[in-house]
Amino acid sequence: MVAAVTVCSQKSTILQNPICLRDPNSSLLGGSLKGLCLQLKPRNRRRDAISLVVASASPTTTPTRATTNGGGRFYFNFTGFPFPLGPFLNRRTIRTEAVKGCIWLFEQEQALGFSSVSTNIRMTVIKLKSGGLWVHAPIAPTEECIQLVKELGAPVEYIVLPTFAYEHKIFVGPFSRKFPRAQIWVAPRQWSWPLNLPLEFFGIFRAKVLKDEDLSTPWAAEIEHKILSSPEVGIGPYVEVAFYHKRSRTLLVTDAVIFVPRQPPECISKESLLASAKNGLAVKILSKGKEVPEEPVVDNKKNRQKGWERMVLQILFLGPSNLLEPKASFAQMSQKLIVSPIVKTLVFSKVPEKVRDWIDSIAQDWRFKRIIPAHFSAPVNASRSDFLAAFAFLDDQLGERYGTWPSLSLLFTSLMGKAASYFPPDDMKTLSSLDQFLVSVGAVKKTVSGRKR
Helix, strand or coil: CHHHCCCCCCCCCCCCCCEECCCCCCCCHHHCCCCCEECCCCCCHHHHCCCCCCCCCCCCCEECCCCCCCCCCECCCCCCCCCCEECCCECCCEEEEEECCCEEEEEEEEEECCCCCEEEEEEEEEECCCCCEEEECCCCCCHHHHHHHHCCCCCEEEEEECECCHHHHCCHHHHHHHCCCCEEEECCCCCCCCCCCCHHHHCCCCCEECCCCCCCCCCCCCEEEEEEEEEECCCCEEEEEEEEECCCCEEECCCCCEEECCCCCCCCCHHHHHHHHCCCHHHHHCCCCCCCCCCCCCCCHHHHHHHHHHHHHHHHHCCCCCCCCCHHHHHHHECCEECCHHHHHHHHCCCHHHHHHHHHHHHHHCCCCEEECCCCCCCEECCHHHHHHHCCHHHHHHCCCCCCCCCHHHHHHHHHHHHHCCCCHHHHHHHHHHHHHHHHCCCCCCCCCCCCC
């Protein structure tokens, strides 16, 4: 989610365990430091041993049991300025069966640097009619993760990078080297910041570029795609590819929409949740002058929930109005399909016409009944009406209703979407101020596309 904003960072790559750069199949910074050999081992592999890998982000998801030999969660994740992404040494992988015998979800924790703020990051795997696997937005290829993929009993045929965003890009190279026969396909107009580096720098070689609504892709008979490729909204364009798996009627997106669950995802560790529940500096700054108690955090359900609520508000708003008592704001943001406030403010509101064309095309051509985003809950039971309702804010910007006459269901959901897209004004202050500052210094454009109100 962090890398989805306009001022996102495209940074470095991954060191794995072990990695030797004399091996042409390994790379650090795209192989620019050949000859360097690092042997990294966890202090105690027995602590990481597991026998159960299961989670359900939605009540409709069918959990599956899976075992791995010895854990294999160690992964040294080296990232650069200015947003290092953790965890840096240990990543637990949760596998869930979203559609029986057809779609699986793989999740890991994703932490923002050295902070106590975490969310989940998701890879989606679809089994094609050929018997091979189609992998969407790879995650860190730990031994545990790769074992869980191999337990599906099918070869990985295609690996897809559906966005320009760094948080999803950095794992494509390392993951693809675990499956060297797989084809790599990437979203167009890839870019990085602060240096616009080629894909090879990230260890991504021989990648094919997706074209909008291209029916010549080898999976086109089963999975269609549509590309949102905006004008530059700041230091680079926003690019995201939506996919539609026809047989299961499933829409796959990266950061376009989210559904925040009441409870934290299984992959987020209790240590991270309790760290977020602690009354640290951020809580004191955003306490609205109230006294902040200095008390130890006891490991219980209440404190884990408080930690999750604080994480969500910081991820969505950067600087929410009140972290000391997050429950009220969290309740307004959870259990509904929405566009993240960060993406809405810094990206989609800058290119409303492009976004409107993209979502209208998706809703018109694809009769999906569930959505799988790359963060928070999945699968989400949602129709085209729910999807359009999450983008109701575009109507205010463009001053127009839908191009076609809506059904009663769509009209009702769109009106309800006004409430679903409502963000607490106090929580939006920091984000709005950041947007104004970025516009004033030229880092983000005020409006790239769209009519004046």
